[in-house]
Amino acid sequence: MLGFNKVKKNRYKRKPEEKKAPVPIQHRMRFFIKTVFVTLLIACMALFFIFIHDFITQCDYFRVDTISVDGCAHLTKKQILEAAKIKEGDNFLSMNLKNIQKKLLAYPWITKAEIARTPAGIISIRICEQKPLAVVDFGKQFLINTDGVIFKEATSSEAAGLPVVSGVDYSDWKSAETPGSPFISSVLEILKVGNTPGGVFTKVNIKHILIDKEMGLTLQLEGDGPVRMVKLGYGDYDVKCSRLGRILSYLSTDAHIPFIEEMDLRNPDSVVAKPGIAEDSEKDKKEV
Numbered sequence: 001m002l003g004f005n006k007v008k009k010n011r012y013k014r015k016p017e018e019k020k021a022p023v024p025i026q027h028r029m030r031f032f033i034k035t036v037f038v039t040l041l042i043a044c045m046a047l048f049f050i051f052i053h054d055f056i057t058q059c060d061y062f063r064v065d066t067i068s069v070d071g072c073a074h075l076t077k078k079q080i081l082e083a084a085k086i087k088e089g090d091n092f093l094s095m096n097l098k099n100i101q102k103k104l105l106a107y108p109w110i111t112k113a114e115i116a117r118t119p120a121g122i123i124s125i126r127i128c129e130q131k132p133l134a135v136v137d138f139g140k141q142f143l144i145n146t147d148g149v150i151f152k153e154a155t156s157s158e159a160a161g162l163p164v165v166s167g168v169d170y171s172d173w174k175s176a177e178t179p180g181s182p183f184i185s186s187v188l189e190i191l192k193v194g195n196t197p198g199g200v201f202t203k204v205n206i207k208h209i210l211i212d213k214e215m216g217l218t219l220q221l222e223g224d225g226p227v228r229m230v231k232l233g234y235g236d237y238d239v240k241c242s243r244l245g246r247i248l249s250y251l252s253t254d255a256h257i258p259f260i261e262e263m264d265l266r267n268p269d270s271v272v273a274k275p276g277i278a279e280d281s282e283k284d285k286k287e288v
Contacts (some may be wrong), residue, residue, distance in 0.1 A: 064092045064123050071127040074158075075109055080125060081108040084115075092117055108152035133191055134209070135159045136173060137166040146192075148184040163191070167211035182234060183211050189237050190217060200245040216266065226251035226259050228276065233266030240265045247271070 067088050069077045081087055084100045097115050104113035104127065112128035130151050132143045142155040142163070150173070168183050187209055193199060207222035216233030226248055232240055243265060251257055261276035 041187055063121065064090050065094075065121055066179055067123045067125065069125045069127070071129065073129050074132075075127075075129060075278065078128065080104070083110070084125065086123070091137075092121055092123065095123070105130055132158070132162060134163045134165050134187065137164055138168075138170045138173075146188075148188050163206040163209055165209045165211065168213070172213075183213075186234055186237075187211070190219070190241075193237050196257045200241045200248065201203045224259070227263055228259060231262070231266050233265045239268050243271065247273075 025107065065088065067081065067086065069080050070126045072080065084104050086095065086100060095117070095204040097117060101113050101115050104110050109129050109130050111130055113128045116124045118124070130145045133146050134144055135141045135154050136144050141159055143152050143154045143158060144150050161260060163188055172183060190209065205222040206219055209218035210218045212218065218232045221227055221230065230244060251260065257275055259276040260273050263273040
């Protein structure tokens with residue numbers, strides 16, 4: 001007996017797309033109005049904040065009328081303000097005191113910086129400067145402070161009047177944080193001992209300190225003093241400076257010795273001196 005086969009539905013046959021009902025015109029208008037409203041609101045808020053920002057930054061009430069600077073010895077107030085990148089008339093609400101302090105501390109001459117802001121609109125800056133002790137020459141000249149630390153390359157005006165140290169390389173020079181070299185300690189001791197109140201080098205200026213790694217220090221003294229060059233070597237500087245002071249006092253009262261060309265004080269138990277020869281005066285040269 002023949003039977004009828006059931007027709008199976010095709011599961012994978014695409015269903016006809018249902019037509020969507022068109023969006024009513026009222027809904028479109030509402031969406032458009034909301035979009036325009038939000039855009040205008042954002043624009044108004046942006047304009048409001050721009051107005052507030054301009055009002056605060058340009059209002060005379062918030063401007064810095066006075067910037068006081070204390071602690072200047074070598075630097076001028078103008079240099080301090082240029083280093084801080086601020087000026088009178090700036091808005092104090094826009095000033096970041098921490099950033100200004102960092103800028104000041106990045107300046108080679110400044111070791112400490114304090115900055116404060118008062119409600120009256122006054123910015124107070126207090127600094128502590130480096131104290132240059134000498135110039136060390138490595139082919140280029142650098143300033144060292146009272147701890148022997150190099151803090152910047154020296155200009156001709158900064159180096160004027162300071163003793164020049166030479167005879168060692170940059171790699172030989174040790175800072176106070178890495179002791180071990182006799183050079184820095186010897187130079188610092190000579191300059192500090194000699195320049196204390198009543199010290200021998202308060203009367204005669206040191207022009208040049210030559211370092212010999214084996215023989216020690218040799219000082220060239222400035223001007224037409226009674227002693228032109230002194231060999232000190234290493235160590236016992238307090239004894240040697242005291243002896244040099246007595247010799248200088250004696251020479252200042254003895255007209256028979258015009259000056260000492262070279263004096264050797266390397267041995268604490270003896271003094272070797274080479275007298276200089278006085279140059280003929282201008283009158284004697286004319287007569288000859």
